[in-house]
Every structure is written in structure tokens, then in C-alpha cells.
Amino acid sequence: MKRVHVHLARAIEQALVQMGVNAPTVTLEKPRDAAHGDIATNAALVHSKQVGKPPRQIADALVSTMQLDPRLVKCEGVAGPGFINFRFADAYLQSIAELAFKTKDSYGTTNDLSGKRVLIEFVSANPTGPLNVVSARAAAVGDSLTRIFRALGAECYSEFYVNDAGNQVELLGQSVLARYSSILGRESEVPEGGYHGEYISEFAQQLVAEHGDKYLKMEPSVAAEQLGRMAIERHIEMHRKSLEHFRVTMNQWFRESALRSSNAEWEAFKVLEQRGTIFEKDGAKFVRTSEFGDGQDWVVVTSQGKPTYFLPDIAYHWDKFRRGYDNIIDILGPDHHAYLTKMAAAMSALGEDATRLEIMLLQHINLLRDGEPVKMSKRAGQIVEMDELLDEVGIDAARYFFLLRRTSTPLDFDIELAKRQSDDNPVFYVQYAHARIESIFKRGEVDAPQRPQHLELLTHSEELTLLRRLRELGDVMNECAFSRDPHAMTVWLREVAAQFHRFYHHCRVLTTPAELQTARLCLCRATQIALQRGLALCGVSAPTEM
RNA sequence: ACCCCCGUAGCUCAGUGGAUAGAGCACCGGCCUCCGGAGCCGGGAGCAUGGGUUCGAGUCCCGUCGGGGGUGCCA
Numbered sequence: 001m002k003r004v005h006v007h008l009a010r011a012i013e014q015a016l017v018q019m020g021v022n023a024p025t026v027t028l029e030k031p032r033d034a035a036h037g038d039i040a041t042n043a044a045l046v047h048s049k050q051v052g053k054p055p056r057q058i059a060d061a062l063v064s065t066m067q068l069d070p071r072l073v074k075c076e077g078v079a080g081p082g083f084i085n086f087r088f089a090d091a092y093l094q095s096i097a098e099l100a101f102k103t104k105d106s107y108g109t110t111n112d113l114s115g116k117r118v119l120i121e122f123v124s125a126n127p128t129g130p131l132n133v134v135s136a137r138a139a140a141v142g143d144s145l146t147r148i149f150r151a152l153g154a155e156c157y158s159e160f161y162v163n164d165a166g167n168q169v170e171l172l173g174q175s176v177l178a179r180y181s182s183i184l185g186r187e188s189e190v191p192e193g194g195y196h197g198e199y200i201s202e203f204a205q206q207l208v209a210e211h212g213d214k215y216l217k218m219e220p221s222v223a224a225e226q227l228g229r230m231a232i233e234r235h236i237e238m239h240r241k242s243l244e245h246f247r248v249t250m251n252q253w254f255r256e257s258a259l260r261s262s263n264a265e266w267e268a269f270k271v272l273e274q275r276g277t278i279f280e281k282d283g284a285k286f287v288r289t290s291e292f293g294d295g296q297d298w299v300v301v302t303s304q305g306k307p308t309y310f311l312p313d314i315a316y317h318w319d320k321f322r323r324g325y326d327n328i329i330d331i332l333g334p335d336h337h338a339y340l341t342k343m344a345a346a347m348s349a350l351g352e353d354a355t356r357l358e359i360m361l362l363q364h365i366n367l368l369r370d371g372e373p374v375k376m377s378k379r380a381g382q383i384v385e386m387d388e389l390l391d392e393v394g395i396d397a398a399r400y401f402f403l404l405r406r407t408s409t410p411l412d413f414d415i416e417l418a419k420r421q422s423d424d425n426p427v428f429y430v431q432y433a434h435a436r437i438e439s440i441f442k443r444g445e446v447d448a449p450q451r452p453q454h455l456e457l458l459t460h461s462e463e464l465t466l467l468r469r470l471r472e473l474g475d476v477m478n479e480c481a482f483s484r485d486p487h488a489m490t491v492w493l494r495e496v497a498a499q500f501h502r503f504y505h506h507c508r509v510l511t512t513p514a515e516l517q518t519a520r521l522c523l524c525r526a527t528q529i530a531l532q533r534g535l536a537l538c539g540v541s542a543p544t545e546m
Numbered sequence: 547a548c549c550c551c552c553g554u555a556g557c558u559c560a561g562u563g564g565a566u567a568g569a570g571c572a573c574c575g576g577c578c579u580c581c582g583g584a585g586c587c588g589g590g591a592g593c594a595u596g597g598g599u600u601c602g603a604g605u606c607c608c609g610u611c612g613g614g615g616g617u618g619c620c621a
Binding site: 033193511 | 548549552559560562565566569570581582585586602616617618619
């Protein structure tokens with residue numbers, strides 16, 4: 001899909017060399033205003049100083065020197081301070097439809113990132129309860145990003161870090177034990193900072209039904225420990241199921257407990273110590289992160305001799321570094337903003353190249369119902385579970401809505417809007433365009449074309465504009481990967497759908513002369529392929545009727 | 547106190563340092579003997595603020611104001 005750009009850049013470079021420029025740098029950009037054409041270059045402005053002539057004069061010279069392939073691109077002349085504008089040749093745009101037929105399910109796939117190894121860690125919710133809607137946004141974003149990276153040829157892995165060790169396991173066990181004891185008639189309180197959710201009571205009920213008062217007869221601390229472990233495993237399984245249902249499959253579930261049993265945290269500590277980056281103060285052990293770009297030093301071992309959460313986290317990230325990825329991406333909630341400098345400093349302290357680590361902060365979501373905020377309070381156990389949301393609005397709407405805003409922006413998720421079957425629902429609007437195309441084939445009693453034919457007849461401006469849109473998929477994928485944000489895909493999908501409706505309104509498909517009808521049916525089919533592909537990268541289905 | 551994110555149209559948001567800043571809702575005005583009107587065509591209105599960097603800034607840097615969130619040997 002880049003062949004026009006490659007051709008054009010080369011032609012401009014050669015023309016510049018002929019004018020005496022050595023090692024010219026040519027950048028091509030998309031003009032903001034479509035009236036200026038499809039591609040523009042500022043080459044004349046950039047090289048003005050070196051050539052020693054005003055930009056417009058250079059631009060004129062370039063235009064007359066350049067050798068362009070008329071089947072790919074044509075020059076539209078010089079504009080403004082010295083921009084040179086170009087427009088795709090009709091033949092090239094028509095070939096986009098041909099490409100869609102040829103590539104089908106892999107339309108837009110490139111090898112732009114082939115050879116890159118990328119790891120994306122996301123969700124990583126604590127296994128102390130079911131997944132809530134906060135995790136759902138991370139799941140949608142992380143999984144879509146993974147799909148996009150793969151479509152660009154990268155070797156991309158998704159990973160869930162499971163915090164199945166530490167204080168919270170005990171606390172969880174005590175919480176379960178408290179509920180369990182209450183059911184069996186022994187009054188007991190959920191401990192300070194414990195878990196109050198409905199799911200705890202449900203689990204306790206289940207335990208009573210299956211095991212009777214078995215755990216009441218045990219030493220309470222032993223019972224709590226065992227119950228905590230069981231609850232953790234139960235929750236991990238719930239997480240896995242919820243994510244699978246949400247069309248998210250993790251390549252790896254990395255357990256903190258495995259890290260601990262292999263002593264990896266102390267190994268990391270030892271190396272930090274050997275590198276002279278550990279010091280003691282008030283009985284606690286600090287890592288000298290301030291020497292590696294952070295504003296302060298952090299405790300890794302408390303004065304009680306216990307590791308803080310930071311130490312296993314360091315060990316975990318070190319493990320990821322040593323697995324040899326080019327990019328190690330963490331998608332975290334906005335409360336982790338201090339994490340990047342902190343963790344990057346720790347990695348530097350271990351002697352790693354910390355620039356490989358990226359922390360993406362995903363802003364929160366506000367659930368709305370008809371514009372009114374839905375109250376969420378974790379403390380009171382009134383969290384909205386991910387599964388509840390999916391049951392209500394459906395997977396397609398949920399996945400798409402979570403991508404509608406940039407990750408750096410808080411997201412208002414209106415439940416009623418997501419359920420609405422009308423064009424103000426963005427996911428509906430896009431899926432509708434896809435279904436509408438299908439209905440054209442049905443209505444015309446024609447099968448969807450299997451191969452491209454008569455594409456040269458697609459010369460109407462709405463047809464060509466639609467083809468332009470379809471061409472952009474590869475660009476959009478690259479943009480998403482570069483910004484680590486799949487949001488741009490939803491913008492593109494909406495524009496493709498809108499342009500399809502425009503084309504459809506202006507150009508009759510059925511009841512036109514046979515060859516033109518065939519050509520337009522091909523364009524419809526190509527649009528379907530592109531929509532399917534864009535939706536698939538978002539993890540959203542493309543229904544044929546609705 | 548410190549840190550992070552965000553201030554673009556009435557509202558929700560787009561906008562890889564480039565030309566006259568774009569959509570969708572909402573509002574106003576058109577278009578159904580016509581393949582799905584769940585659509586199409588047209589209209590008004592905007593970069594919080596003060597500096598700086600640059601040939602060129604909504605975009606990069608610093609300050610101010612406003613909104614949201616977070617933090618101190620818990621995870």
C-alpha cells in the first residue's frame with residue numbers, strides 16, 4: 001500500500017540530486033485539506049537554504065524535472081509557500097479494490113514491524129474478586145493493540161501478571177473465613193481492609209455446602225491460608241473466563257507466586273546490592289533510584305525485613321527484560337503514573353536499557369446511564385463487574401466503546417447509548433454499513449463478487465473517495481501501533497462507513513448498466529472486506545444483517 | 547507539598563510541526579414513484595491564557611488559570 005509513496009519519494013530525491021542537493025531528505029505528508037490532493041511534500045521548503053533559491057522556484061523546477069509513473073500518481077502543481085501536491089491516479093485507486101479481493105481476511109496486513117518482538121502486559125487485576133469495568137477498558141485496548149501489532153508483522157505477546165502472593169492473599173482468606181464462620185453461626189467480622197463483595201459470601205456458601213464445617217475445626221490461620229489460596233484460584237479462573245468471553249486470549253499468565261518460589265525477588269535484590277545501588281536507612285533497604293532518573297529513592301525491604309511490593313515487581317520486569325523484547329509495554333491505570341520513572345530507574349540500576357520499557361496510562365471510565373453517572377465504590381463492594389456490563393450491552397458494543405476515546409482521556413461509557421439500535425450509536429453505525437452492503441447483494445439477487453472486474457469504470461468522485469478511504473487502513477494501523485492506542489481505528493471505521501453511505505446515495509449500484517453494476521458491486525465487496533478487517537482488529541464482529 | 551492526565555463548536559470528541567482547524571450529537575433549512583430515510587445535501591459557531599523555540603505552533607518548551615486523578619517503608 002506504500003508503493004506510491006516509495007515511488008514518489010524516489011522521484012523527488014532524484015530530481016533534487018539533479019539540482020545539486022546531496023543526500024536529500026524527502027518527507028511526504030497527507031494534506032489536511034483534501035482539496036490539496038492526496039500527498040504533499042515540503043521538499044522545496046526544506047532544501048531552500050541549501051540550494052540557495054526561494055522555495056517556490058525550487059518547487060517549479062522539481063515539478064518539471066520529476067519522472068512520475070502516471071498509473072500511480074500525478075502532480076497537481078505548486079501551492080502555498082512551496083508545497084508540491086500530488087494526487088493518486090485513478091488506476092492506482094482502482095487497484096486498491098483489487099488488492100482487497102486478493103488479500104481478503106488479511107487486507108491491510110504488512111510487514112512494517114516484522115522482526116520486532118513486543119510484549120504487552122495488561123489487565124493484571126488482583127485475583128481478589130471478579131473483573132470489573134476498569135479492567136474491561138484495559139482488556140479492549142490491550143487486546144486490540146496486540147491484534148494490530150501482529151497485523152503489522154510484529155511478534156507480539158499478551159501477558160497477565162497475577163498477584164497471587166503477598167498480604168492480600170491472607171486478607172482474602174480471612175475475609176472468606178469470616179463469612180464462612182458467620183454462615184455456620186459463629187459471629188465474625190471481616191478484617192480491617194478486607195473484602196466485602198457479594199462474591200465472597202457466595203463462595204462461603206458454596207464452601208459450606210461442599211465441606212460443611214471442615215474449616216471451622218482447623219487452626220484459624222491455617223484455614224484462612226487455605227481458603228485464601230482457593231479463593232485466589234477461583235478468581236483467576238473467573239478472570240480467564242471473563243476475558244475469553246470478551247474475545248481476549250492471553251499468551252501468558254505470569255504468576256507472582258512462581259517468581260517468589262524461584263527466589264527471583266532476592267536474586268534481583270542481590271544484583272542491585274552488588275551493583276552498589278542499595279543502601280540502608282532507619283532499618284529499611286532502599287534502592288538508589290534517584291541516581292537513575294527518579295526523583296527519590298524507594299524502599300524495597302521494610303525494616304521488618306519483608307520485601308515491599310516493589311521488589312517482586314522489579315524482579316518481574318527484569319524477567320521481561322531478559323526475555324529479550326524490543327518493546328515492553330505495560331498498560332496500567334492512572335494511579336500508577338509514578339511507576340514509569342520508578343521502574344525505569346530500577347531497570348537502569350540493574351544495568352538494563354530502560355528505554356525498552358513503556359508504561360501506558362489508561363484513564364478511567366465513567367459509566368453513565370442516560371447521562372447519569374452510575375455510582376461505583378469498591379469499598380462498599382458496589383463495583384460493576386465486567387460480565388454484568390457485557391451481558392447488558394453485548395461484546396461488540398463494549399469492545400468498540402472502550403476504544404472510542406484516546407487512552408489518555410477519561411471515557412464516558414453510556415450504557416443506554418451502547419444498547420441503542422440507531423445511528424447515534426457508533427458501533428451500530430459501522431456495523432450497519434456492513435450489513436447494508438450485504439443486503440444489496442441479496443436485493444440484487446447477486447452473489448458477492450468473487451473477483452474484481454471492470455474496476456476501471458469506477459471514476460465517480462464518491463467512488464474514488466471511498467477507494468481512498470479503503471487504502472488508508474495500513475496507515476491507520478501504523479498510527480495505532482506508533483501511538484500505542486487503537487482509538488484511531490474507530491475514527492477510520494466511522495469514516496469508511498460514512499463515505500460508503502455517501503457513495504451509495506450518489507451512485508446507484510443495482511439497475512445500472514451491467515458492467516458498471518459489476519464494478520460497483522466489486523467496490524461494495526471491497527468495502528465490506530475493509531470494514532470486516534478494521535472491526536476484527538478491534539475485536540468486533542461484522543454482521544451481515546441486523 | 548509533590549506528581550500525572552486533560553482544557554479545540556452549545557455538548558462529546560478528531561487533528562504524525564505545515565496551507566482556509568474537522569466529524570458526530572443538538573439546532574435551522576432542504577431531499578422519500580428512488581438498491582435498508584438506521585440515509586443524503588446545505589447552514590452557523592471554536593484552539594483557556596501569557597511568553598518562548600521555528601520560515602511556520604492546536605501540536606514542542608516554560609509560566610498562569612481551570613477541571614479530573616494520584617502519592618508518602620499498603621499492593
